[in-house]
Amino acid sequence: MSEIDHGSFLPTNIGLIPTAPEGFKSGFVGIVGRPNVGKSTLMNFLIGQKIAITSPVAQTTRNRLRGILTTPEAQIIFVDTPGIHKPQHQLGEVLVKNAQIAMQSVDVLLFVVDSSVAAGKGDRFIAELASQISAPVVLGLNKSDQQPPTDESLDRSYQELAAEYGWEFLKFSALTGDHMNALLTRLVHHLEPGPYYYPPDLVTDQPERFVMGELIREQVLLLTREEVPHSTAIAIDRVIEEPTITRVLATIHVERPSQKGILIGKGGSMLKAIGTAAREQIQKLIAGKVYLELFVKVQPKWRQSRVQLADLGYQVEE
């Protein structure tokens, strides 16, 4: 039995990054927007693998996460960011700050909006931030599948926003895949010639155990209600690889004893449901058998404490 740090998704031939052919393009595309507009769904679709968790709950994404797409012509490194919103606690402040920092260091900015509702104050706030960076901005109207067919005022509200700043805009659906190729073509168009930044078969820069923690948090988001999803942080305590099974021990941190009670559920039923669903997801991730053991721990006010936030993996990434 050996305990391993799963390291990253980096293949064993690390370092063998091929030389890019003539005319190859590469660069970083930042994905920003309000919470819940579909940024992570979009990145997963484009790279063809689920590395970012998604849910109907706003503020799902907490960490800046890179997803890598390599085609014969280009390598695009997508930078998924937490939805930009008015922060209500230290955690929110750290997340929004990181999204803003990410905006400043990309080659192209993909500003995603939910086209099934009209442009609002939140979108205008982000537009103002986006207008201050030098990279080209593409306004992406997502959720086209959810638009009422007769209401042209929705598109118009975004056309006006794009016109105001001189941005191009495209409409698509990250859920159905409609017009995703057109989006990709436009993004590649904006990239400069460049090298492979990562080996061509790599899909993310994050270690596997980070994604494992996220897959557990996703089930908490999907299965619990109200304040519980937002009060939760996951720590992967140990990953033990045995010949036929990988054992994962993880702790779900919550802020209050009442939340611990909800997470455990009657006779342990909720924790069991979270564990079963998360285990299935982790098995898909590592393509192998997984034994998952979950613990729940109360850590009062962790979202308010910079020190505890850093311990749980949330800090300003200057």
Ligand SMILES: Nc1nc2c(ncn2[C@@H]2O[C@H](COP(=O)(O)OP(=O)(O)OP(=O)(O)O)[C@@H](O)[C@H]2O)c(=O)[nH]1
């Ligand atoms: N109908 C429809 N739903 C979508 C589309 N894209 C995303 N969704 C749904 O919208 C919800 C939010 O998606 P996410 O990808 O988690 O959104 P996000 O922008 O990453 O959210 P945060 O991480 O909270 O900022 C999920 O329930 C998705 O399934 C789309 O094109 N059409």
Ligand SMILES: [Mg+2]
């Ligand atoms: Mg997200």
